[in-house]
Amino acid sequence: MKNKVILATVMFLVVISSGIFLLNGNNPDEKTVYENSQSLASDRENIITKTVATVSPAVVGINVTEVRQVNNPFFNPFFNDPFFQQFFGDQSYSQEVKGLGSGFLISKDGYILTNDHVAGNAKKITVTLTDGRHYEAKVVGTDKVSDVCLLKIDENKLPFLKLGNSNDIIIGEWSIALGNPFGLFDVNDQPTVTVGVISAKNMNLEPVDERFYLNMIQTDAAINGGNSGGPLVNSVGDVIGMNTIIYSTGSGKGSIGLGFAIPINKVKKIVDELNLKGEIDRNFYTGLGLHDIDEKIAAYFKLQNARGVIVNSVMKNSPAEKAGFKSGDVILALGDFKVSNRNNLLGILQEYRTGQTVEFTVLRDEEKIKFEMELERRK
Structure with missing residues (x-):
């Protein structure tokens, strides 16, 4: 009986020690698992992250002050009777309105692209770079119809983006939207990034405030208020479009995965004309x-x-x-x-x-x- 107890004890210790042996890292597969986790960690630096790091320094935040004519809501001469209105005239007044948006550098000497609806009618334009520097910008030329605006700041040796070819984009390829949603650029001196795919191309939208949007690029990369004028780039960092408009379910709902960018080939054509003439001749x-x-x-x-x-x-x-x-x-x-x-x-x-x-x-x-x-x- 005593021998049986001793034998059982020895067997128990062998089993326990075997378990300890296995738990203490002598499992031949454990090293492979560790190496795999290290490999996954290194793979976090992929083409998207590298592209974002490359293009981000050329993205800018834009703050504007615009003067708008506002009708006096309290002026109602004799219940808007036309007879009396002819004596009182227009009772609108000027009001300064603050706005913001995004843009991106396209040359080392300070040329910047953005939307006309961001800066085209601005009285004052302030551009913020990713290093925290602020510059007053001037409008070189702007085109309301195409919603393209060309700005200039006085600086040299600036980072700038390569303008790609929007004619060869592929539905389903990666798309990266960068910009200044809700003015976050001003607080952090860096653009925010969203990633998606090209959902469709050659999309025609209804005009908005006499601006016409034809052959637009659709992406599901989230575009929110303040992203207007920022670049839409492909996975290698070429600008393929300018983020411009979103479809939303209603006020305050934000992005629902329906964002649209002006094809960069169209933007390039407009910019060439603005640089040459300062305007587009559609008269x-x-x-x-x-x-x-x-x-x-x-x-x-x-x-x-x-x-x-x-x-x-x-x-x-x-x-x-x-x-x-x-x-x-x-x-x-x-x-x-x-x-x-x-x-x-x-x-x-x-x-x-x-x-x-x-x-x-x-x-x-x-x-x-x-x-x-x-x-x-x-x-």
């Missing part, structure tokens, strides 16, 4: 009276669908009359752009300049025909 006219096609119009003209634009008038001696337009013509396309509605057509026209010739594709009497119209200067 042309067509002489066309236009109306959106609805179901009634489609039925009357026996059109297949209620989509497009119909000509309801042609001005005498206008470019439209010279080109051969008639009332009842249905405009299907301008150049390579398909026309979906009147706003879309007006937006496409903004891509052209005074004196250029535009090719229209028109449906007349169930036959497709083409017209060429010269965009004459407005008289």
Whole structure:
């Protein structure tokens, strides 16, 4: 009996010691697990983090002061009677409004890109760099229609971003949005970063305050208030767009994964013109009276669908009359752009300049025909 107890004790100690042996790191797989964890830690520095570190110094925060005319809400002469209003005139007053946004350096000598709705009408513009320095900026040129603004600060040897090619973006590739949401740049002297993918391209949006947004890049990288004017870059750090507009479910809801950027190829074209002339020459006219096609119009003209634009008038001696337009013509396309509605057509026209010739594709009497119209200067 005693021998059995001794044997059992010895076996118990062997089992315990074996457990200790295993727990004390002599498991041949334990070193591999540790090495794997170290490898994962080193892999945290990937192409995204390296790109962010590279491009961040060229991103800037922008603060503006804008003077706006505001109607006096307390002025109501005789319940807005037009007869009495003619004696009192306009009772609006000037008010300074503070705003903020983002931008990015595109040259070592201080040229900065941002949105027109950020700085285009500003009385005072202050640019903050990632090293904490502040500069007063001036507007070199701005274009409300395309929502592009070119600024300049007096400094040399600045970091700047490479402008890429937005024509070769791939749906599903990484996209990185950098900027100054809610003014956080001013507190921390660094941009914030959100990462997503290119969700879609060539997206046409409805105009906002006479600004037209065609062929936009859609991303699910979160874009919030204050991000406007910041860069959207690809995984290697090339700027592919300028963050401009978001769709939200309502006030205060923030980003819902529907952000849109102006393609950088379009921005480059605008910047070249602004640098050269300080403005974009769109002072042309067509002489066309236009109306959106609805179901009634489609039925009357026996059109297949209620989509497009119909000509309801042609001005005498206008470019439209010279080109051969008639009332009842249905405009299907301008150049390579398909026309979906009147706003879309007006937006496409903004891509052209005074004196250029535009090719229209028109449906007349169930036959497709083409017209060429010269965009004459407005008289």
